[in-house]
Amino acid sequence: MAEPQIRIAHAGKVFTSAGGDVEALRDINMDIPAGQFVCLLGPSGCGKSTLLNAVAGFSLASSGQVLVDGKPVTDTGPDRGMVFQEYALFPWMTVAQNIGFGLQIRKTPAATIKQTVEGLLETLRLTEFKDRFPKDLSGGMRQRVAIARILALDSPIMLMDEPFGALDALTRRSLQDELLKIQAALKKTVLFVTHSIEESIYLADRIIALSYRPGTVKLDIAVDLPRPRDASSAEFNALKRQLSEVVMHEQQRHQEAEVRGLTVD
């Protein structure tokens, strides 16, 4: 069998601070093949962002292994592009400049940058906004720019941390659909963090639900429903019920821990 593109083996993460240690992740194991769309699901504080950051190389695992294409992650890299919830765009650059920035850093020839940026502006329906600055865009458009920016670098892996969490329901659905189209066309591997059960079922080939602190893999399931997925179908709702039970249970542990001011182990 082919090597997985991302392998996480017995990974753990402990944050050390003056107030004491926080064990955010414990013994996380998963193999993700190239081209798979994986949603990491769980309530606030279960370690979803911590796990994504360990794959991105922003903040490394404190134990175990995180491998990308067989190599341990020790730093960020061009093979992994990240999209955050808050739109991490450069406010002083136009849409087109934001999209082309990574290529400019790589010293890509200007003609190639122009061609790539124009193609992405079209794919993400941003052409008429190319000369605007981020402050003059809606939230949905800013996230389109953020997606275009990592597509420009052609990273095979897209890491997305609640990218649509701040958007209204309609904009969110349209970006979800665009992302699915892009992923199907470009065969990217996507690791997508969300706390929305519905979003995870709508998007994912596979859903991995994490438990509340320390984050462990609570459930790892394939979603085989045909696309586009119908959120009102019986199959969709059966899966929603199954996942709700898991997530609600962890949410409850989170709330109890907050009330007691304690860490749940």
Ligand SMILES: Nc1ncnc2c1ncn2[C@@H]1O[C@H](COP(=O)(O)OP(=O)(O)OP(=O)(O)O)[C@@H](O)[C@H]1O
């Ligand atoms: N730098 C840090 N120092 C100490 N504790 C941290 C640090 N970063 C995260 N944590 C703790 O680790 C746990 C996991 O945090 P993380 O942000 O990964 O959760 P999450 O599932 O992404 O939550 P959310 O959906 O709220 O972003 C939390 O309890 C958090 O308080």
